[in-house]
Every structure is written in structure tokens, then in C-alpha cells.
Amino acid sequence: MTSSKISPWKETLKSIIAESIKETNLCPPMQLSTINLNVKRPANRSVMFRGFLGENQGNWEEERKMEEYLTEVTSSVLNPKFESDLLTITTDVRSTKVSQLLKNSEFEICWWFPSTGDQFRLSGNAYILPSPSNPLYKDFHSTNLLSPYLSQVIKFNWEQERMKYWYKCSSEIRATFLRPPPGQPILLEPGETEKQYLRQLNAISTDEEDKELVKQALENFGIVIFKVYFVDRVELYCENHKRTTWQLKKSDIGNDGEEEEWVERSVYP
Ligand SMILES: Cc1cc2nc3c(=O)[nH]c(=O)nc-3n(C[C@H](O)[C@H](O)[C@H](O)COP(=O)(O)O)c2cc1C
Numbered sequence: 001m002t003s004s005k006i007s008p009w010k011e012t013l014k015s016i017i018a019e020s021i022k023e024t025n026l027c028p029p030m031q032l033s034t035i036n037l038n039v040k041r042p043a044n045r046s047v048m049f050r051g052f053l054g055e056n057q058g059n060w061e062e063e064r065k066m067e068e069y070l071t072e073v074t075s076s077v078l079n080p081k082f083e084s085d086l087l088t089i090t091t092d093v094r095s096t097k098v099s100q101l102l103k104n105s106e107f108e109i110c111w112w113f114p115s116t117g118d119q120f121r122l123s124g125n126a127y128i129l130p131s132p133s134n135p136l137y138k139d140f141h142s143t144n145l146l147s148p149y150l151s152q153v154i155k156f157n158w159e160q161e162r163m164k165y166w167y168k169c170s171s172e173i174r175a176t177f178l179r180p181p182p183g184q185p186i187l188l189e190p191g192e193t194e195k196q197y198l199r200q201l202n203a204i205s206t207d208e209e210d211k212e213l214v215k216q217a218l219e220n221f222g223i224v225i226f227k228v229y230f231v232d233r234v235e236l237y238c239e240n241h242k243r244t245t246w247q248l249k250k251s252d253i254g255n256d257g258e259e260e261e262w263v264e265r266s267v268y269p
Contacts, residue, residue, distance in 0.1 A: 128140060166203060202214070
């Protein structure tokens with residue numbers, strides 16, 4: 001058993017993701033489980049990992065273009081880049097996963113990497129970052145999220161962060177936020193055909209009509225941020241298989257202070 005303050009699983013996970021992308025050109029989706037309290041059953045779906053919160057993504061030229069965009073749309077100082085172990089996805093805040101996570105923030109992610117033979121299971125609490133004008137914004141409690149990173153982050157503009165993810169979405173994904181709520185039944189009169197929705201949407205509006213559409217889509221666009229407290233890795237492509245767990249433990253550092261520490265264990269697969 002060993003312990004460390006920085007998350008020891010993050011670099012391993014990042015290198016496995018990089019290996020998968022190198023081999024197959026894509027990162028496998030994650031399986032995200034939430035709890036459906038209405039029927040007291042787990043609920044599971046595939047989602048795409050969109051990076052660790054605060055990290056630099058893309059090459060220098062892409063970052064520069066994005067920063068120009070963010071300065072234009074949020075007219076505020078750019079957020080600092082920082083190292084976190086907070087995983088993120090983008091989603092429609094009207095979706096069932098969001099309402100489930102708002103009732104119970106506990107999640108488990110199961111992530112299988114066929115290229116390297118690794119399974120990662122991560123559990124913890126999820127936070128929903130919607131538009132500041134969305135009524136759900138009052139449920140976004142950011143203090144807990146950034147407290148481990150206060151030495152790197154003094155000020156953080158959450159709306160700017162949300163806009164960063166918006167900018168990085170493809171125009172096809174952006175357009176999906178204009179559709180009726182996910183899961184809503186499609187009700188058609190006899191002979192009626194399904195309405196065609198916009199297929200592509202720019203990050204930034206070019207005319208008045210576009211401006212209204214971007215505003216409407218952004219109201220439904222959100223980020224889910226995962227604060228992890230337990231990780232379980234199984235390595236299948238090695239002799240006898242291997243399994244490691246990491247648990248985040250809080251330790252008392254006196255003067256009412258608390259520190260977080262990761263405890264690593266090798267266990268039988
Ligand atoms: C490969 C794959 C990736 C997906 N990625 C996302 C994603 O990143 N975010 C998301 O909200 N839905 C994603 N979906 C759709 C979800 O699996 C799900 O159908 C949808 O979000 C509605 O789920 P819910 O009703 O449980 O909220 C993806 C589906 C597939 C098959």
C-alpha cells in the first residue's frame with residue numbers, strides 16, 4: 001500500500017487514452033452509470049470523454065484561435081490552465097442523466113480500452129455546469145470542485161469554461177441542442193412526417209437568426225464534471241492479470257484543515 005497527494009492513476013489513464021488514439025484513431029466511449037431513484041435501478045449509457053478540466057488541449061494554433069473566441073464572447077480575463085483529475089463530458093441538461101445526477105450525484109464510469117487491455121472503473125460525485133441563466137445553475141456548487149487546486153487557480157470563470165467546450169464541439173453536435181428534449185416521444189399525426197431540425201450550428205452567430213439559434217442551443221448545453229474518489233484498474237493483457245485500486249482519503253492536517261491523499265493497493269483480480 002502506498003499513498004500520494006497527486007492522483008497516481010491520472011498519468012496512466014492519459015497514456016492509455018493516447019495509446020488507443022494512436023492505434024485506432026479514437027478514444028473508446030465511457031459507460032456512465034447513475035441511479036434511477038424512481039425505479040430504484042442503475043441507469044447506464046455511453047458518453048465521450050472531453051478531457052480533464054483546466055487542461056490545455058489541442059495544438060498551439062488551435063488554442064490561440066479558441067482563446068481569441070473566448071475573449072470575444074466572454075470579454076473577461078482568460079482562465080488559468082491547471083492540472084486536475086476532474087473528468088468532463090458534454091451533455092444536454094434536459095437529459096435523464098442530468099436529472100438523475102441532480103437527485104443523486106453518485107456515479108460510476110466503466111471504461112474498457114481494447115488496444116491496451118485495461119478496464120478502468122471510476123466512481124465519485126458528478127457536478128452539472130449549465131448556462132448561468134438556467135434554473136439548474138443554483139445547484140452547481142463549484143467550491144468543492146476547485147478546492148484541491150487553489151494553489152493553481154485563484155479566479156475561475158465557469159461560463160468561459162462552458163463556452164470553451166461549446167467551441168470545441170463539432171457543428172453537428174452543437175445543432176443537436178436545438179432538438180426537443182432527449183427522450184420526449186415523437187408524436188405524429190397520420191400522414192405527418194417528422195420535422196427536420198438544423199444539422200449544423202456555428203459556435204458563434206453570424207446573423208440575427210443564427211444568434212437566436214446559438215442562444216437557444218446554449219441554454220440546453222452543459223458540462224458534467226466528475227470528481228473521482230475511487231479508481232479500480234484491471235490489466236488483462238499481462239500474465240496472471242493485474243488489478244490496482246486507488247482510494248481518495250481525507251486526512252486531518254490540524255487547524256481544522258483537511259488534505260486529500262490517494263491510497264494505492266494491489267489486489268487480486
Ligand atoms: C458512442 C456514444 C457516445 C455518446 N456520447 C455522449 C456524450 O458525450 N454525451 C451525451 O450526453 N450523450 C452521449 N451519447 C448518447 C447517450 O448514450 C444517451 O443515449 C443520451 O445521452 C441520453 O441518455 P440519458 O437519457 O441517460 O440521459 C453517446 C452515445 C454513444 C453511442
